[in-house]
Amino acid sequence: MSSQTAGLVLTLGAVETFPTAAAVSAGSLLSLTGVTKVYDAGELAVTALAGVDLEIERGQMVAVIGPSGSGKSTLMHILGCLDAPSEGTYVLDGQDVSTLSSFALAGVRNRKIGFVFQTFNLLPKASLLRNIELPLLYAGLGSSDRREKAREALARVGLADRAKHRPSELSGGQRQRAAIARALVNGPSIILADEPTGNLDSKTGVEILKIFHELHDRGETIVIVTHDPRIAEQCERVIEIVDGRVVN
Amino acid sequence: MKKHLASLWESVVDGVVDIGSHRARSLLQVVGIVLGVASVVATFGLIDGGKRQMTEFFDKTGGIRKMFIRNLDTRQARESATQKSSKGLTYEDAMVLAREARTLELVEPTVERRELVRAPGFEKSLEISGATPAYQPMYDFRPVEGRFITQEDLTASAKVVVLGATRKDEIFGGGSALGRSLSLGGSTYTVVGVMERKEFFWNSANDNSLEWMNRFVFVPVTTMLNRLSGDRTGQKVAYINVQALSAAEMDRSTAEVETILRRLHGGVQDFEVINRAERMKQMEEQGAIYDITFLVCGTISLLVGGIVIMNILLASFNERVREVGTRKALGATGLNIMAQFLVESVVVTILGGLLGVALGAGFTKAISDLIQQPVVLSPRIVLLGLSFSVAVGIFFGFYPAIKAARLNPIQALRYE
Numbered sequence: 001m002s003s004q005t006a007g008l009v010l011t012l013g014a015v016e017t018f019p020t021a022a023a024v025s026a027g028s029l030l031s032l033t034g035v036t037k038v039y040d041a042g043e044l045a046v047t048a049l050a051g052v053d054l055e056i057e058r059g060q061m062v063a064v065i066g067p068s069g070s071g072k073s074t075l076m077h078i079l080g081c082l083d084a085p086s087e088g089t090y091v092l093d094g095q096d097v098s099t100l101s102s103f104a105l106a107g108v109r110n111r112k113i114g115f116v117f118q119t120f121n122l123l124p125k126a127s128l129l130r131n132i133e134l135p136l137l138y139a140g141l142g143s144s145d146r147r148e149k150a151r152e153a154l155a156r157v158g159l160a161d162r163a164k165h166r167p168s169e170l171s172g173g174q175r176q177r178a179a180i181a182r183a184l185v186n187g188p189s190i191i192l193a194d195e196p197t198g199n200l201d202s203k204t205g206v207e208i209l210k211i212f213h214e215l216h217d218r219g220e221t222i223v224i225v226t227h228d229p230r231i232a233e234q235c236e237r238v239i240e241i242v243d244g245r246v247v248n
Numbered sequence: 249m250k251k252h253l254a255s256l257w258e259s260v261v262d263g264v265v266d267i268g269s270h271r272a273r274s275l276l277q278v279v280g281i282v283l284g285v286a287s288v289v290a291t292f293g294l295i296d297g298g299k300r301q302m303t304e305f306f307d308k309t310g311g312i313r314k315m316f317i318r319n320l321d322t323r324q325a326r327e328s329a330t331q332k333s334s335k336g337l338t339y340e341d342a343m344v345l346a347r348e349a350r351t352l353e354l355v356e357p358t359v360e361r362r363e364l365v366r367a368p369g370f371e372k373s374l375e376i377s378g379a380t381p382a383y384q385p386m387y388d389f390r391p392v393e394g395r396f397i398t399q400e401d402l403t404a405s406a407k408v409v410v411l412g413a414t415r416k417d418e419i420f421g422g423g424s425a426l427g428r429s430l431s432l433g434g435s436t437y438t439v440v441g442v443m444e445r446k447e448f449f450w451n452s453a454n455d456n457s458l459e460w461m462n463r464f465v466f467v468p469v470t471t472m473l474n475r476l477s478g479d480r481t482g483q484k485v486a487y488i489n490v491q492a493l494s495a496a497e498m499d500r501s502t503a504e505v506e507t508i509l510r511r512l513h514g515g516v517q518d519f520e521v522i523n524r525a526e527r528m529k530q531m532e533e534q535g536a537i538y539d540i541t542f543l544v545c546g547t548i549s550l551l552v553g554g555i556v557i558m559n560i561l562l563a564s565f566n567e568r569v570r571e572v573g574t575r576k577a578l579g580a581t582g583l584n585i586m587a588q589f590l591v592e593s594v595v596v597t598i599l600g601g602l603l604g605v606a607l608g609a610g611f612t613k614a615i616s617d618l619i620q621q622p623v624v625l626s627p628r629i630v631l632l633g634l635s636f637s638v639a640v641g642i643f644f645g646f647y648p649a650i651k652a653a654r655l656n657p658i659q660a661l662r663y664e
Contacts, residue, residue, distance in 0.1 A: 082577060082657045103581050110579020117661070121574040125269035137262060138579040140254030182578070 114183025263591035280553025285604025378472025573660025593645025601637030
């Protein structure tokens with residue numbers, strides 16, 4: 001690739017990847033209207049979400065809490081475009097994503113959503129760098145651009161010197177930091193964290209939360225699903241789900 | 249669109265990188281294909297080697313344009329021939345063939361007879377062959393010393409002898425035999441030529457298949473008829489070799505020879521014409537049956553290899569479900585996942601194919617060294633082996649790839 005085209009890709013990437021940071025003024029990032037999710041298991045249809053109305057503003061740090069079976073995981077899946085609502089609409093970043101095909105949803109996940117999982121979900125046989133490159137790979141970026149962005153993201157979570165290491169050579173906290181770097185690397189509109197401290201000791205958990213706070217301070221929108229009230233009280237807004245409904 | 253293609257390509261590259269990080273798994277997958285391709289390459293190497301041997305043998309003994317005419321020696325044919333006063337194949341037949349046949353290039357009648365051969369320190373009854381100058385171009389048989397029989401020898405019924413290499417050593421030992429004399433049936437002949445040594449080995453288990461050519465004692469065919477055999481009127485010949493002008497028109501040549509000879513023999517078919525091109529064709533047809541048989545065997549072993557690949561892909565599938573879920577959450581489409589899985593089986597089979605070709609080549613080399621038979625490794629077979637293995641890879645990689653592509657990301661992420 002010539003240096004000229006490389007530069008072009010980089011510029012495009014920069015424009016595309018950080019639209020949510022401070023430059024964009026606060027406003028509604030996503031809105032759910034009457035979202036219902038029914039799992040149809042033959043005669044026993046299960047209603048996981050029963051008409052959820054919800055708006056999340058840009059730059060907010062939100063906790064979603066609720067007992068198990070309350071439907072908070074389902075809400076998380078719909079917010080993350082892993083699943084489509086049975087009824088209702090979901091508008092993310094100005095785009096109605098509730099009726100998209102699974103192929104289109106994959107693209108939305110790739111560009112707009114950064115996932116952080118409880119179990120980190122890093123590829124065990126791949127280096128950290130390659131793990132973090134994955135979302136960029138699915139975005140169709142060339143290898144030199146990928147490497148550069150992945151290194152930047154690693155540096156942001158303080159793991160610049162671990163690029164060549166495999167996940168198994170790292171501590172739990174370091175793995176979750178790497179996972180956060182992976183969530184950030186594509187410049188998503190929203191970071192969705194599912195019990196991000198669930199597999200960590202409390203001290204490491206605090207460390208991870210500190211990173212989320214830093215990201216929040218820089219204008220990222222963060223949604224953390226948790227059942228830990230201590231985490232929830234650190235967020236500026238708490239959404240409680242009970243029996244498939246938002247109760248507060 | 250361009251972006252999708254780029255991401256698809258990156259998935260392909262990713263799949264290749266993945267193989268490197270699962271060496272044990274990839275090695276297991278490769279084994280079946282390696283053995284399958286190796287067996288195909290080795291088998292066809294041997295078959296092709298055998299075919300080339302056959303062609304080479306034919307080339308060394310007159311080529312495929314040669315036809316062999318011999319007396320049909322069944323009692324029935326002889327009786328009916330006697331009634332019609334046919335004498336069997338004669339020198340005269342050969343002369344008429346040479347004169348009249350339009351599709352023949354060379355005609356070579358050979359008369360054979362046992363005579364007592366004597367030289368200083370040598371005495372033995374040997375087969376003597378009366379030949380014409382045509383023998384030399386027909387068999388591409390060259391003298392290393394002196395010359396072969398000439399037209400002048402024929403005209404003069406000259407008392408000259410040309411010896412095969414083995415005979416010369418037997419009678420005169422080492423050193424030149426040119427100009428030396430020997431006695432044939434009581435009268436003195438001069439050695440005017442010694443032929444090159446002809447050799448052909450089918451494999452190490454066989455002796456020289458052309459040793460009979462080294463045992464020739466040639467005299468001019470006219471000398472044989474006029475001086476040695478008492479039967480001057482009959483002028484019987486043992487056989488007549490002819491060479492057709494064109495290999496493509498062997499059937500026409502055969503028909504022409506038969507028509508002429510039948511006329512000369514009073515309408516009796518007391519001879520038979522053996523057509524080499526015909527025999528070659530028959531052998532090729534038989535060969536085709538073997539080819540198909542071995543191809544079927546090879547295909548089956550490659551299918552087994554393919555099933556091995558699919559088995560291992562499916563066995564390792566469960567441990568990769570979460571990986572697929574994660575990749576999908578990060579934005580992989582079903583196509584990305586499919587490409588990644590498919591490329592794994594395809595690359596593994598190409599690798600297996602290449603290793604198989606190498607192993608097969610090694611096999612054939614070893615066999616070739618062992619039995620001293622040349623083995624041919626034709627690009628046709630190498631290509632066949634490789635394309636077969638890729639086809640197998642795609643075919644058997646498809647099911648696991650589609651299965652992976654269709655995984656529901658939520659269930660895949662939850663998979664324990």
